[in-house]
Structure formats: C-alpha cells, structure tokens
C-alpha cells in the first residue's frame with residue numbers, strides 16, 4: 042500500500058520541491074543525498090525516478106564512509122552507511138549491534154577487522170528494517186549468531202511496503218533471519234560488559250529493542266531515536282508516535298549527563314538531545330491529533346504547514362515537515 046493517494050499531484054510536486062531544497066545541507070548530504078530523497082517519495086510525475094528505489098537507497102547509503110568513534114575502552118561506534126553500528130570487542134568474540142546496508146559489507150568487514158582479530162560471535166538487530174539487518178547473512182556466514190526480538194524475525198519473514206516512502210520489501214532469505222529471539226528482555230555478559238536488551242511497546246516498529254551497555258554507560262536506541270532530525274515511524278509494522286514518546290520516557294531515567302545515547306540515525310547524542318527529541322514528538326503529535334480530530338485530510342494538514350516553526354531545527358534530515366505530516370497521519 043502506497044501513500045500516493047494522500048496527496049493530489051500538485052501537492053506532491055510541491056512536497057518534492059520542498060524536500061529537494063534541503064539538499065544543500067551538509068548534514069543531509071552525509072545522511073541522504075537529494076537524489077535519494079526524491080527516490081524516497083515515489084511520485085508518478087517525477088523525472089528520473091529509479092526503477093528500484095530500495096536498491097537506490099542501499100547504493101546511496103553505502104556511498105557514505107565509515108567513521109569510527111571510541112565510546113569506551115572496548116566499545117566502538119561505527120557511523121556512516123545507513124545508521125550507527127556498535128562493536129563490543131574482546132576475547133569472548135565481538136558483539137555487533139546493527140549491520141549497515143548490503144553494499145557496505147566490504148567496508149564493514151574491514152572496519153571490524155581493524156578493531157581486532159576476534160571473530161564476531163553475536164549480531165544484535167535493533168529492529169527489522171533493511172538498513173539495520175542487511176548484512177545479517179554475511180555475518181552469519183562468517184560464524185556469528187543473529188539475535189533479535191521475536192517480532193524482528195516475524196517481520197523479516199513477511200513482505201512489507203513502508204508507508205509514505207513506498208518502499209517494498211520481500212521476505213528475507215532464511216540465512217538472514219535471527220536464530221535466537223526473545224520476547225521481553227535478555228541479559229548478556231561478554232568482554233567485561235553487561236548488556237541488557239529490552240523490547241519496547243510499538244514505537245518506530247513493533248520490533249524495537251534498546252541495547253544498554255550498563256558498565257560503559259552507553260544506550261543504543263535503534264530507530265526509536267533520530268538525533269536532530271524528524272524520524273520515520275513505520276505504521277506498516279505497528280509504529281506509533283505515542284510509542285516513540287514512551288521509548289524516550291523509558292530511556293531517560295536510565296541515563297545521566299554522561300550517558301552516550303546512540304540514535305538509529307544522526308550523530309551520537311546525550312540525555313539533552315533525547316529530551317529535545319521527545320519534546321518535539323509531543324509537539325507534533327498534539328498538532329497532528331488536533332488537525333486529524335477536526336476532520337482535516339492529510340493533504341489539508343500538509344497545506345496548513347503545522348511544523349513551519351520546527352523546520353529549521355528538525356527538517357534538514359531525511360524528511361521535510363510536509364513529509365513528516367504524512368508519516369504522522371499514518372502513525373497516530
């Protein structure tokens with residue numbers, strides 16, 4: 042199911058134009074080049090639309106270099122080709138959270154080898170989306186066990202169409218599926234660290250977990266946190282904006298002023314960044330709830346420009362406010 046029906050062609054073109062004007066931002070250029078943003082919203086009138094938008098997404102994301110950053114003694118953040126990967130290194134074997142997009146595999150492999158000689162023992166997926174699970178099969182083939190919430194396995198086993206973005210995903214091959222799953226929480230000890238994995242009520246999807254490295258004071262929130270940019274909320278697999286707010290409310294009491302909070306997309310953050318993100322979500326939810334309750338269609342809501350005052354601070358990442366209005370209309 043595509044969202045194209047939400048908007049008449051003229052509005053679609055206006056939305057596309059608005060999105061394209063964001064292309065100048067350096068941050069956007071790193072996250073998502075303009076051509077990809079256009080590919081992300083499949084307008085029939087669009088010139089040069091890629092034949093395969095998912096492949097275009099993968100290729101563009103994979104073009105980003107990997108930036109390594111030390112989080113703690115044996116904990117490294119790799120940022121770049123489609124999100125934020127965390128690597129816990131040590132003699133017990135590496136534990137890797139998320140996996141980048143498929144064409145980034147040679148770069149990810151090289152980065153993992155640079156971190157240390159230990160093989161990857163466990164791969165943890167924060168949720169089912171392609172830019173987080175794409176290299177499961179390669180890591181599995183290299184000897185790793187894939188671990189995720191049981192809904193991640195379920196969602197990866199099904200075909201899905203992402204609303205508003207119009208991206209289609211067939212079921213994942215068997216060798217990419219998580220081999221170990223859990224339903225509520227899972228605790229692990231490895232390489233001197235304690236990891237607590239916890240499933241969240243439906244937020245970005247119904248598959249989301251947070252990964253808390255307690256000793257290192259690091260929390261990976263997957264895509265329940267986009268730092269400094271409007272998030273995607275995947276209503277096709279249970280995502281809800283109220284759940285996104287609840288996810289922030291769950292993590293904030295676990296954090297202090299030194300906690301490193303890793304978003305699914307955007308730069309490494311802290312407690313203050315997550316508070317700002319949460320407050321933005323409350324604001325946009327309340328505004329969209331009001332518009333929807335008053336009987337406005339998504340098209341009318343976009344035309345009302347309800348996020349005009351937020352655009353400068355939040356609208357320079359994946360989505361303009363116009364696109365985010367549509368996403369929220371699916372995810373109240």
Ligand SMILES: [Zn+2]
Pocket residue numbers: 168170245264305
């Ligand atoms: Zn996601």
